[in-house]
Amino acid sequence: MPSSAAHWEHYEHGADIGVRGYGVSEPEAFEQAGLALTAVIADPAAVLPREMVATQCEAPDHELLLAEWLNALVYEMATRKMLFSRFLVRIDGTRLDAQAWGEKVDLARHHPAVEVKGATYTTLRVAQDHGTWVAQTVVDV
């Protein structure tokens, strides 16, 4: 169950979109950033968690790890033609293991607006602010 701190938002960046997740822990902030990523494309509430996809990635620091993970999701969405609406993230040092649940893109139900090309390092930030974890970056659309 998500904590009371868990939520996501988008923030403005000219031609592209910033995705930001908040959580009581770093993994939860990553999970919420994953939801924000889906919301760039479609309403996550309309995406049913029918199928699970596992992803793993590694990076030298936790900010690059966030970009890596979001890029892993972009890759899975692109190659499987899927959208995701539920995430479970585990971070162990520089390694991340995640499970993402979702379903195939359904044009009639999801009305997908735009493809995400990749996560950039623009405004990339993973930090704890007053006890709440924040994970954010700009994605290129």
Add this chain to the structure above:
Amino acid sequence: MDLNLLKRRSDYQWEIAQHGAMRVPAVIYASEVLMREMDHKVYEQAVNVAMLPGIVHASYAMPDAHWGYGFPIGGVAAFDPQAGGVVSAGGVGFDISCGVRCLHTGLNRDDIIKVQAELANMLYYCVPAGVGSTGTIRLNEHEMDEMLAGGAKWAVERGWGVAEDLERVEEHGQMQHAKPGNVSSQAKKRQRDEMGTLGSGNHYLEVQEVTAVFDEKIAAVFGLKQGDIVVMIHCGSRGLGHQIGTEFLKRMAIAAAQHGVTLPDRELACAPILSDVGQDYLGAMRSAINCALANRQILTDLVRKVFREILPQARLPLLYDVSHNTCKVEQHRVDGGMRDLYVHRKGATRAFGPGHPDIPESLRAAGQPVLIGGSMGTGSYVLAGTKQSEALAFSSACHGAGRAMSRHQAMRTWKGRQVVDDLARRGILIKSPSMRGIAEEAPDAYKNVSAVVDAADAAGLARKVARVEPLICIKG
């Protein structure tokens, strides 16, 4: 942008003096109005690019410049490999070789109006567009590598076009020195079912009418006159290019430190041109250029088939195909001599002036066609490269309107249906799988493309030739 931070060199040329760690000055080409509206981030990013090793002359920004990642969108920078110059994945962008191609049709407005709805429906049916769309072409491993090495030339050899098309594409349709072996299996997998797809976001296919001609002489060389109908296709290297951009952004972020390159900002990730990572990227990036050229060639074939069905009298020869997210090796004048430079254009169009040997002979006297895509419903432009652009910005010009409003703001401001209806009342048919996508791409969410093009013309970067306005727009 605070204009007090810049020195005005002329009406359309603004200099950020070399300071701090900058190796060269930065120069922005724009009118005063565009400068005042321009994001301050363009200033910061143009300054950051000027700090990179081996940069030559200046870090440039075009009139449509806006905040990008690392480099500004609308940024141009050339690097000398012999002076420790670098190549940057962020200086090219995720959508490698995104570009515009323009096809003649030999038709006029009346020809289109009679079949406008049928043509729009058929184009929408035959050209895969939008999130999750797939093409009908599946390439095996060997064919994928051949496509990545061969570009539009490969597509023509496979029957998606004619040999005459190739001379009207930059690099004669085939980017040399591509190394498909440098492209990861993930990038190739991402492309597996995306050949011949338009994509989404600001990518489009439009049937347009020439509504104004500004330079009759050049327009005649380009084969354009008022009332002509043309087709414009705006798209890039699809998933393959996005994946290469993603992978090398990370590799270069790590490699820069290993090569002793101090980055003012991590997203400027780069590597020396002569390093292994630099060479790996160039081989992969050139493969992605070929992917984009092949993709636009296949889309051209789909468009021709639709026209053959509905308007059999139409012939659709290629006017030209430009890429606006690239890094290319070009000869430019430096300190009185010619030198091979690695010219990054990110959201900027190559704009060779009259007489340049890389322009096809039939167009050479007029200068290279420069195709500028506007927003849906507002119009696009055809320009021509100028002689003076070489000295101004390594023969470069703008690439489009640039967003005036974020996607979120646009979505809050308009409903897709309302945009479709408003444009239909103006005689423009929009077809798209996503109403939300249409709202995000609403015409007024973009800057005034005319102001951008006027500034490029007045600055001498490229010469205004013709304006075109859409009658049909297929949006991804």
